[in-house]
Amino acid sequence: MQTLIEKRVFGEQFGTTEVCIATELGLVVVSVSADQVGEFSLSYKGAVSSVAVTAERVAISTPDGVYTASTDGEEYGEFANQFPSExxxxxxxxxxxxxxxxxxxxxxxxxxxxxxxxxxTAGVRSIDPPLIAAADSVYRISGDELIEAGLSDVNDVSGIGTPFAATTDGLYTLGNGWMETLDGPFSLVASDGHERAHAVGEDGLFVGVNDVWDAEPFPVDEPISAIAHGSGIVAAVTASGRLCINAGDGWRHQLLGLKRPTSIAVAHGDEISVD
Incomplete structure (x- = not known):
């Protein structure tokens, strides 16, 4: 993705990571250093509806199946079909x-x-193990089966740390059962697994820090298509294909012109320092 020179210069102060965006045209991978957006490239050509990343692998969902590639090295490896079904x-x-x-x-x-x-299920909207957001319920993965965990019309879930669920009725957190955190329709939720989370609702973007939620100003008046935490940053992509990054000092953004972005994931890059 990046040349060795770019890694030294671009990430000298803050470290670098990569943001993966699923789009109608393919998987776009963007190099990011703190809130600075670097080069980007199309790593997989063809419609991609969802993307997930670990320190070693990236996985994408497509009409032809699930493809994975190695994330170890200067460039992503060749994508291989691991599941030849939609x-x-x-x-x-x-x-x-x-x-x-x-x-x-x-x-x-x-x-x-x-x-x-x-x-x-009645239709899966997102997967963030051990939770699954579906049209009829939140599901929990337990061994070789799914267990209904409550709620309905669930648009998104965050399964790491404190569980969250974004539904058409509100944003919920799991404590002694599901408890409503914010009222109204919510489409997206993402968490760093520790003390910070973000959710997108009818009234815009909200941030939760240690279970206290407030509205957060977003830098552009555009619908947010996907949002994710990772490697010390928050990354969001809008319906117009604009990548927005917050590394702890407010949002910065750059229009990439991506067509119909649907999912975003932050790779496990160098931990960002903002000293």
């Missing part, structure tokens, strides 16, 4: 890579390449 969502969990098709069937792709079917 996929609308993907997510890495502790026991494997999870995927769902347009019928709401959830499967796990095991490390040996075998596939385990976990169960049916």
């Amino acid at each position: 996929s609308v969502a993907v997510g890495f969990g502790s026991t494997g890579l999870f995927t769902a098709d347009s019928d709401g069937v959830v499967s796990r792709i095991n490390s040996d390449g075998s596939v385990t079917s976990l169960g049916d």
